[in-house]
Amino acid sequence: MNLGVIGCGKMGSALIGGALRAKLIATQQVWGFDTIAAAVDQFCQTTGAQACSSLKDLADHCDTFVLATKPHQVRGVLKELGHSLAGKPALLISVAAGIRLSALEDALPENVRVIRTMPNTPALVGKGATAYSLGTRALPTDADTAAALFSSVGLALSTPETLLDAVTGLSGSGPAYGFIIIEALADAGVRQGLPRADALQLAAQTMLGAATMVQETGLHPGVLKDMVASPGGTTIAGIAALEQNGLRHALIEAVAAATLRSQELSTL
Ligand SMILES: NC(=O)c1ccc[n+]([C@@H]2O[C@H](COP(=O)([O-])OP(=O)(O)OC[C@H]3O[C@@H](n4cnc5c(N)ncnc54)[C@H](O)[C@@H]3O)[C@@H](O)[C@H]2O)c1
Incomplete structure (x- = not known):
């Protein structure tokens, strides 16, 4: 797995920090892209990951993506990423609050599998509580990937998407x-x-x-x-x-x- 982080802010950095600490991945397998150069620099310095200069560059290096921009920035990212991933099997794991699986799947080509998650702030200190829901194209091994990634920063539970609003209200x-x-x-x-x-x-x-x-x-x-x-x-x-x-x-x-x-x- 080569893991690309889209949006190297608080949640993107927390997740990669957890995955590296848990030895799920090695630094050579992690790539980051952010529209703010200082954010990706900071991310690469603290995690040891490689910086990408564009979403296309990230798409060329990776097969698994963590989408960690703010929800209102997701639409633009998906449009650009979709073009770069055309025909290439990939998994996208979104942490963006409120962006539905159907919206993610509709905006991306058929070959991109999708998982939607709802983490919480204590993930930043390794004590998070995350629920994740699989998209219609996701494979059982994708569920394993999400479970391992979010377990590295706390508790990870699989749930139907219909319950993610309740998860948002609780955890x-x-x-x-x-x-x-x-x-x-x-x-x-x-x-x-x-x-x-x-x-x-x-x-x-x-x-x-x-x-x-x-x-x-x-x-x-x-x-x-x-x-x-x-x-x-x-x-x-x-x-x-x-x-x-x-x-x-x-x-x-x-x-x-x-x-x-x-x-x-x-x-x-
Ligand atoms: N922080 C939390 O505790 C928390 C909890 C649950 C869910 N989330 C979700 O995580 C996501 C990220 O939240 P955060 O707190 O890490 O935000 P953040 O502002 O710390 O990080 C977002 C990063 O995305 C970057 N970005 C913006 N547009 C981009 C683009 N087009 N391409 C690449 N990078 C881009 C920004 O420059 C910024 O560095 C949100 O969607 C939020 O709903 C966060």
């Missing part, structure tokens, strides 16, 4: 919910007299610890919650206050609102 938008919860817990600690820096560290580590326990024990979060809520104790008093103030309902509504917005924004 795509979820880091912001997590940041707010951590900030609010830190504020709460400060209100109870803790120094700000200590409160923030305690809040973030507590959320990280809770998430890790869910993943590592495989226990339902309700069971883990029951295990730490002793009769008449402090935790159940806190839980009662959370329920009274609707945290659970607020999160359900947040995911619903973000899913709806994702449906509205899905273009093409």
Whole structure:
């Protein structure tokens, strides 16, 4: 596999960094192109990849592509890339939010297989959560490629495209919910007299610890919650206050609102 990155920004760089660290690919197999020369220079310096001077140059060197421009830039890229890939078997993996598989397939020649993904920001620190959907022309080995690539920066799950808006509402938008919860817990600690820096560290580590326990024990979060809520104790008093103030309902509504917005924004 020779991997070409179209758009050497945050997500393109994070993915290649992960793939290199996981030894999925070697630096000699990675090529990058960006319309901003400084972006591709930076990308090549940090990853060791080779720079391409145009999309055509990238298409000549690679058989697998990560499309990581902003969604509104995708249409122009596909048009140009399609010409360069005519007749050449290739796989294109898009991370662009809201760009449907049908739009990607319609804009590219038959010989280009397509995968659409929805990663999230923690991919930048190797703790991402990504869902990916296969296009109609994709092969089982393409699914393996996507799973390996996104597993190198966190969790990777296969899902039907019809569920990608819900994924956007949950894991795509979820880091912001997590940041707010951590900030609010830190504020709460400060209100109870803790120094700000200590409160923030305690809040973030507590959320990280809770998430890790869910993943590592495989226990339902309700069971883990029951295990730490002793009769008449402090935790159940806190839980009662959370329920009274609707945290659970607020999160359900947040995911619903973000899913709806994702449906509205899905273009093409
Ligand atoms: N950053 C995230 O956490 C995140 C999460 C989920 C999805 N995404 C998706 O990833 C994509 C990239 O986001 P990002 O945050 O990395 O953006 P970014 O702005 O950091 O990177 C985009 C890069 O694309 C380049 N570019 C623009 N037009 C181009 C063209 N015609 N050819 C080649 N390069 C071109 C830009 O110069 C820029 O360097 C978006 O479509 C976004 O929806 C990002």
